[in-house]
Amino acid sequence: MSTVEFRSVTFSYPGAGADSPSALIGIDLKVLEGEVLLVVGDSGSGKSSLLRCVNGLAPHSTGGTFGGEVIVGGRSTRNHLPRDLADIVGFVHQDPEAQFVVDRVEHDVAFALENLGLDEASMRRRVEEVLDALGIAHLRDRSPATLSGGERQRCAIAGALALAPSVLVLDEPTSQLDPQGADDVLAALSRLNADLGTTVLLAEHRLERAAPIADRAIVMSRGEIIDGPDTTAAVIGRYPGAPSVTRLGRALGWPELPLTVRDARATATRLGVDLKAPLDQRPARGETLLSAKDLRVDIARRRVLHGVSMEIAAGDVIALLGRNGSGKTTLLRALSNLVSATSGEIVGSASIAYVPQDPGTLLFAPTVRDELAETLRLLGKPRDEGAIDCWIESLGLREVEHRHPRGLSGGERQRVAIAAVAIGGAQILLLDEPTRGMDAASRAALELAVRSHAERGGAVVLATHDVELAARCATRVTVLGDGEIVAEGDARQVLSGSLFAPQVLRVLPPFLTVEEVEMVIAE
Amino acid sequence: MSTAPTSEIKARSFGLSSARPRFVYLLITVLGIAAFLYPFWLPQDALPNSAHAGDAPLLAALVGVIVLAALALEIRRGTMNGATVAILGVLAATSGLLRLLDLPGGGSGIFFLIILAGAAFGPRFGMLLGLASMSVSALVTGGIGPWLPFQMLALGWMGAGAGFLGIVTQRMEKRLEIILLAAYGWIWGFLYGAILNLWFWPFVRDGGALSWKPGLSFSETLQRYWAFYVGTSLAWDAAGALANALIILIIGVAVMQTLRRFAHRLEPVVILR
Amino acid sequence: MSETQEIKQAHAVRSSWHAVAWLGWALAAAMSVQLAPSPVYIAIIVSICALAVETHAVEGPFKRAFPALIALGVIFSFIRVVLAALTTHIGERVLFSLPQATLPRLLGGFTVGGTIETGVILDALVAGFTIIGVMAVFGALNAVISHYELVQSAPRAFHEAGIAITVALAFVPSTIESVHAVREADRARTGGRVVRRARSLRLVVPVLERGLERAVSLAESMDSRGFSHGEPARGERVAGWLGLAGLLALAASFVALIGRSTDSAAIFGLCGGALIIAAVAVASRSNARARYRRRRITKADALMVALAWISPAALGVLTIYGNDTLTWSASPLAWPQVGLIPVIALIPLLAPMVRRPWESVIDSHSNELVTP
Incomplete structure (x- = not known):
């Protein structure tokens, strides 16, 4: 029942003029329980606004004009503030440095639990579980300032997961990370989705890593969903900003477009590719x-x-x-x-x-x-x-x-x-x-x-x-x-x-x- | 884990919405001033024997602590949203660190940001920022002591005053607003020094001509204090006050612009259609 | 970023005494300074503080608070001595004379210069010792206490205020980092050359912008993690009114003081204090939220504070019975006296030293301290 449903949602930021990111126009979307839904699109396409609507950050924290309805776990964001949805939606955004309330990892993870008034014993249990689920138990006493980007982002996810929400929303969680950190974060997400059945909504620019873990995808542009929801392979196959391997498959006219190097290699071996070597036109070095x-x-x-x-x-x-x-x-x-x-x-x-x-x-x-x-x-x-x-x-x-x-x-x-x-x-x-x-x-x-x-x-x-x-x-x-x-x-x-x-x-x-x-x- | 859904969202206002908080803030200000200024009004026979007169400054500090406690009680659940706390946090951290910055002439960087943020975000925010900046500064640099309530209240008032000034100046032309705020900063350079001296001025009574003696008349006390202030702090504070005014004049317009860009986050206007 | 590192380290180490216990100890020591302001006893108290800092403080910026605050006290005292010597003239034991000038009325109308007298200097000096003593006590407190723990142990009534401070403290390292990054970016822009003109503007605005952008992100993170969830409990509203009543009582007390009615002032004052304390208690009780892994005040902590308070209590009793070594005055001139009993009375201030400074083992499954 804890799915997310958008019913003809429109949204614009306060004082929306040329300066503000584009709003949402007539969004209808049903997120299925337990899926990983990938949201792609250029900057300013409305990805972030869409994600912020899931737990009511838009409009309640951003301000702005909101029409239509978002139902999450049976509650409408029209009359529930983000804080009243904390137990069903967890939210993580892109800046790994700006999500810590307390300067110590385990106390920060416990922040949501304290807010909702859990007793001490349950808090202890939840924190241990979440630290283990994200594999960050060894970082519990550290200050976030001393961690790497990937570690910080996993700690932030732990903080969002503390209340065991059924939906996790992530706005470009790996865009500020190095490849290793990005891999760690996405692997953790995929594990959470598999083990706990958490529904994941994920926006990303870099699709090389994110696309393989997603079940379905949508493409956004100028505040509208212009493609999907459909299977990731189908949507990404049509998307201009697809990963190189996918575009390679497109260029070579393959019937099934690959999302990973592994798939692409398999297809290349199966179909066989015969091209002459590229010419090196790089000029000689100057002075x-x-x-x-x-x-x-x-x-x-x-x-x-x-x-x-x-x-x-x-x-x-x-x-x-x-x-x-x-x-x-x-x-x-x-x-x-x-x-x-x-x-x-x-x-x-x-x-x-x-x-x-x-x-x-x-x-x-x-x-x-x-x-x-x-x-x-x-x-x-x-x-x-x-x-x-x-x-x-x-x-x-x-x-x-x-x-x-x-x-x-x-x-x-x-x-x-x-x-x-x-x-x-x-x-x-x-x-x-x-x-x-x-x-x-x-x-x-x-x-x-x-x-x-x-x-x-x-x-x-x-x-x-x-x-x-x-x-x-x-x-x-x-x-x-x-x-x-x-x-x-x-x-x-x-x-x-x-x-x-x-x-x-x-x-x-x-x-x-x-x-x-x-x-x-x-x- | 489930929460009772709130059936409807109440009109959210994070200002001084009802009458009680306003009254509390007013009383805190009156009491704080009374506690600071006791050397000026406390009659001699209010202190039964001279041995106990030594407790007066500690008692004043105690009153300061109690007043701060009453103030902190007003910061309850629902009085601050995430944005207020977060913006308060980052500004308090910044101005707490700015205090470490030694400006030429004994000025300190803690003032200008509180004044500008107070003017941009209103009296309540200004007051909270003054209090929070001082606490952060004390916690980071090891400045906890009986002087802390005095420093906190003084900065809180400065921020609140800037907030009231901001209500008046926000419709003015940018340059004029900054000039007024700079003047305000200049005045507070002296006021802050004068208030801070008060915590330890009565503390030591060495019988010197410039120290406090219980039972002197108001004008005599004032004269002694003024002389003491001239002797110990005036030159120092004058330099600090000048630094305040100059900083605000130089970077005020840009900083105000930055702050105001974030103002809508503090009290988001939500229109449901 | 050594500053950040040092602040971090000081946070991470756990003192063997609870922060509130250290606060209790410091108040006892400050009270003792008040009750026994003779230079001899102040020197003893300052030595005890130095011992506490030496054994219990962590290396880092907080440890430097001790000498820094003492130095501040010395400077204050010195200025006072100079001022007193220049402006106070009783006419006894003249050391030497200076040319004198009378200040204009606007600047206080005092006579500066003239006779410089031994008695005046000594009196000011002795008074200055009290300042140094108090500064030393609080310098020691700042050096040994865990500031993080202190914020964490505020009563639950101050939960939201505490979060505001906690958030601010969490911003401190990133703000320092930001200042470094912005300063470097400024140099990079001009190819390594430093342009001084309007530099503050180029540094302050980006630091502020970055901080505020992060604050907006953090606010979203806090809102989505249930910050300020739920309606205020009934007790919290009751506490608000109790607090107001307390403030009114305090105001009444001040009015009574002005009206020279000491007794009613005392009664009103006590009532006001009691009402506000009650308000804090009521708000704390009705605020059902538990805190995660909060360090508790143990019996050992309480015992240490109780021991330390024996000192001011004993000195108080000595004051009432008129022990004349406690204070010292320059007239008639004599060496300060030392009494054996007051010295013994100061010994309980050594209470924190009975324990090892740091816990060697922190039992990760329990909040309780492992008492040695």
């Missing part, structure tokens, strides 16, 4: 802009980089891969002179600019244009509308140029931050995890901007977990492990035969991307 020799960096008396050397040449797009803590960010910070190296030297006169992971640390001006102009002002240059237009165009920000940078979606913000740093005129751009939380549209705009900066004789270094990004725009790949370079060279060479291989390469070596396959087919 060297900067070279770092034997960099060693210590942070808090711990050696983070053990003698790293690298060369950055004009036209390079270098992808820096490696797990969390392997020294990627530190290398970027050392190159941009934000930390000083203990030993080693950086030779070259090229100007460098660094875009940090979280674009929110940078933005403060009232409009996107002003944000770009601010950098020029700080550098003591005159306000150059031409240059501003150029970068706004290059990162696809034309539609939002007069909006408040802080009111934009994560992907748009990231692009504003890149534009705001790049406009300073640096030849070498260092981007730290630029695709975190980005939707397909933002990713495409970013890739274009990176390529064109390199073509104009600049260079870009991307520290990233996103192998697909590396496959699509990197000319060279450097893999870091424990503060040392473990592999370096041409992108295709390094990516082949490594665990970092992108999906297409795993199915159809030596192809890196679907676009390459499509080009060969077109020939």
Whole structure:
């Protein structure tokens, strides 16, 4: 009985104008008991609003105009506040850092139990059960501030599950996490769904991992459901932002579209694929802009980089891969002179600019244009509308140029931050995890901007977990492990035969991307 | 685990909705002021023997604690939604940490955010923020002591006052509003110092010409206190007050804009169709 | 981020005494300072505090509260001594003379300078010792107490207020982290160069924005986890009225004091205090919510506080019987006297030292302390 039912729901945010995310229009949806329902769509498509309607956060916490009815567990959100639905709906959102009420894991898990007035013995039992269910019992005494993103997100899920809700709603739970953390979180979700029969509503941008665990999916755009609900394979098969393997299947005209590398391999073996090898059109490297020799960096008396050397040449797009803590960010910070190296030297006169992971640390001006102009002002240059237009165009920000940078979606913000740093005129751009939380549209705009900066004789270094990004725009790949370079060279060479291989390469070596396959087919 | 569904949602208002809380806040203010200012009005014969006069400051601190307890009682279930607590939390943490920031001239960063947030979110929020910021600061830096109720109440009043000022200034032109708030911050730079000195001024009576003596007339006491204040704090507080005003003038417009962008979350307007 | 780490560590370690027990001990010590303000006894109390800090405080910013607060006390006292010496003139035991000036009426109209007298300086010095003593006691309290535990052990009537403080404390590490990140991003934007102009604006706004964005997320998380669930119980409403009555009684007490009616003031004052305490008790009782794994005050904790309070009680009795070593005055000038009985009376303040500072074993299945 605890299913969720939307009956012609419409919703708009308070003071809805051009600035607010799009509302919901006439949503009818029945979520089946015990299923995993995947909600996909670009930023601003209404995914978040839809999820927030399930437990009444929209409209009761966000404010706004709400029509229609959402029934969850027999209660209508029209006359039940989120807090009155806490025992049937658990809610987890994307920022793993902002969901902790108490600075200690087990006390935070118990927060919901205290609110609903459980007695001490039941609280003890529930907390133990939930900690075990998520596999985080060893973290119980820790402060969330000391945990990794994946661990934090699992703790947040534990907090949402404490009251044993029958429905769990997650708004992009893995978008801020590294691949390992994302895997852990999704594996935990799939286990909860299988063992406890919890109904899961999940919104995601990155479908490589999320799609395989979902039973059904819907696609949203401009506040409406434009596809589904239908089986995940069918919906994702039609969705433009599908994972690479699915699009590969589409390009090759396979009858059944795969969602995982495993399925794709099986189909490829069964049907057989015969394509000639792709041409490498990557240009030769230009003159060297900067070279770092034997960099060693210590942070808090711990050696983070053990003698790293690298060369950055004009036209390079270098992808820096490696797990969390392997020294990627530190290398970027050392190159941009934000930390000083203990030993080693950086030779070259090229100007460098660094875009940090979280674009929110940078933005403060009232409009996107002003944000770009601010950098020029700080550098003591005159306000150059031409240059501003150029970068706004290059990162696809034309539609939002007069909006408040802080009111934009994560992907748009990231692009504003890149534009705001790049406009300073640096030849070498260092981007730290630029695709975190980005939707397909933002990713495409970013890739274009990176390529064109390199073509104009600049260079870009991307520290990233996103192998697909590396496959699509990197000319060279450097893999870091424990503060040392473990592999370096041409992108295709390094990516082949490594665990970092992108999906297409795993199915159809030596192809890196679907676009390459499509080009060969077109020939 | 099931909960009785509330049949209907009551009109939610998180301001001073009924008369009692208002009356409580008013009484707390009156009592707090009386407890602070006892050196000025306490008649000598109210203190039966001079040996007991030493307890007066501790007694005043006790009154402060009791008053704070009565105030905390008004923060009950249903008086704060998640957004109020969370926004209060983040602002209190920020201004508690800003206090660690030593500004040139003995100023401290705790004031400006409380004033601006009070003006943006109203008197009740301003009061709560003042109290919470001070508690956080004391908890983080190890500042718990008999002076704490005085510091908390003083900042609470400052925040509440800023809230009332904000009601008046929110319709004004942005620059003018900020100038008024800066002036308010400047005045409180002195007031806060003067209030804080009061907790220990009567504490020690060394017979000096600038220290408290029970039984002096109001004007004599005031004169002594003024001289004491001039001697110990005036220059210091003047620098702090100037810092308050300058900070508000420099970043006030931008910070107010930021704060107001989040104001609708505190009291969400819900229209059901 | 060493600051964050240090604050974290101080949170995680568990003192062998409950935070409320430490508070009880500190109040006893502060009371003793009041009752025995002679420099000798204050020195003894300060030494006891130093011993408590040395044995029971965790390394970190909180431990530094002890010397910091003492230093603050010394500075206050010093300013007072200078002020008293410059402005107070009795005319006895003149040390030396300075040129004098009378301040304008607006600035208090006092004579500054003139004769500097030994008696005045000594009196101010002795008075200053009381300040240092109180500062030392509370400095020690801040150094040894678990602040987290203190917030957790507030009466249930203050549940919501406590959550507001808990949330704020949980924001402290992320705010510090935010400041570092924003500062670095600011430098990164200009290629490592620091531009000072309007820097505060560029730092404050992003820190605030990030914090408020997180607050909105946290608010949603709190709302969906049942924060403020249920209607206020009847007892909570009753408590509200009791609190109001208590405040009215206190107000009446002040009015009576002004009217020089000491007895009725005392009665009203006691009534007011009692009513508010009753209100807290009623609200706590009717607030049925239990707390998860709250550390309980054990018999040992209570015993320690009771022991510590023997000191102020004994000193109180000595005051009534007129022990003249307790206070010391500079006129007539003499060395401060030491009495054996008052020194013995201070010994119970050592009560917290009977236990090992840290629990070596925390039984994870029970809230109770394993008493050594």
